Amino acid sequence: MDQSFKKQLLIDFGTVLGSYAVLFALQKSGVINTYWQGIILVVCINVILTVSLNVTSGFLGELALGHAGFMAIGAYLSAFISKSLPLIPALEFPVAILIGGLSAMAAGYIVAIPTLRLRGDYLAIITLAFGEIIRNILKNLMLFGGTKGYPNIPAYTTFTWAFFGAAVCVLAAKSLIASRHGRSIISVREDEIAAEASGVNTNRYKILAFVFSAFFAGVAGALYAHYIRFLQPSVFTLDKSIEILVMVVLGGMGSIRGSIISATVLTVLPELLRSFSDYRMLMYSIVLIVMMLAKHSASGKIMFRPAADKTQEAET
């Protein structure tokens, strides 16, 4: 760990604590009303989802379309834990979040195994199929209420939990990418064969990226479940995965800062433009096409510093 990285870490911690203090004070003093408090919570959850998806789609370079599935696993299992475990709330919620994250991580591991043999297009289809399988099973699982939904989940998610969840996710992703493991993950994206020839254990790093991303999707699911307090399989459709993908693409594939900003903008903007809500998905699809056409690959250049992007995506 060199000096500049330590300095950067200190700055990051400072930013996190500073913005937390400001937001917390504004909420307590009533400058931000409860409606906007809810939106800030959702922003935090979306930041977790976007940053974690960016690790697989942006840094590893594999298009994953099953993020909503991981989120669903985390949401349902954590809700189950907090509903059935007789613990004090202060202890129960961390356990629920952890279980949610770990179970999504286990699922991520299972999905990662086929990815070792497949690349690109097939992988996208497998992750998509996985997301649909999860939703289909949840629809038929009477333990979780099936299509009728899973009600009465305790409202544990507060601003503090969501904010620090997002902060942990962002800092973990940043440290991962800055480490030699992160460089190995990026090397798989740039040129898998060359990476393997240089002694990078590509299988290991693919699994690492998938498991990391699934864990935080599960955490986001847990936070979401204890905020909304009612889960339905119809929330976790392919549309949800695509929505997260749009946030990743708009912020720039391979840019964590871009992910944070685009997750914030794309959560707040629809709230401001309520009357255009019919056009939301239409706008998303146009964003995807225009971003890709505007610059062949990572669109980060348009918005921000092209993070790990200097070399660009490898040509296929």
Next chain:
Amino acid sequence: MSGFSQFIMQFINGLNIGSIYALIALGYTMVYGIAKLINFAHGDIIMVGAYVSLICLNAGLPWYLACIISILSCSAFGVIMEKFAYKPLRNASRISLLITAIGISYLLENAFQLIFTANPKPYPSFIALPALKIGAVTISANYYITFIISVVLMVVLTLFIRNTNMGKAMRAVSEDAGAARLMGINVDNTISLTFAIGSALAAVAGILYSNCYSPINPTMGSLPGIKAFIAAGLGGIGSIPGAVLGGFFLGMIEAMVKAYISSQLLDSIVFTVLILMLVLKPAGILGKDVREKV
């Protein structure tokens, strides 16, 4: 009804849905073979075809005109889509192409939702032939017409690709686009032609599908599209007989699972079969194993 004739019924169901999957899978496989691109929007072209033919029918046009207009407009649409969205990205990375394709798919679904609303629209089935009776089994006209049309189109397509100059050009481009260009083949035109044929097949599939499963809505194409892609993958993507085989195979699995295991868990089971297939035999049933070259 005896167990055997029920089995026959399910078999026919499987052939019916399988022939629709096969038609869609042909489009996927042709486009993939030539442009190395999973055209996610292919499923939505089925929907476009169904809606265009519905508009024509509602406008009082005879069914054959409705079909022709629908097929032609889908072909044109496929070519335009390729020119505007995929051609500029021909040298970009795979992931960019995939994201663009997903974008187009969502664009189509949502644009149609805004124009026609998300409410299902009834589709007047215009196949008015008598049902076929074989022993205790009755086959409705929709079913055997779908099957016959699909098989005929597949045979025609295979002959076209095998024997005509344009078909040869298509095979050459999918083998090696650079070398094909050096041999004087117009690669751009060949790719456009592929998109046109694939989209036309999707339009036919859309019309047949709507005839069998009446109310249509703007997202009707996405699930059959994904499943047809699975079928193409099962058969070995890029291979035309593979797509047909995969389509029928998948249709048969679906019909049997629906009848004998569980209709609610149908999609889970079908998708699990897909994942297992891809993991165990990534090249598909008829696919070639391609060595990775540096």
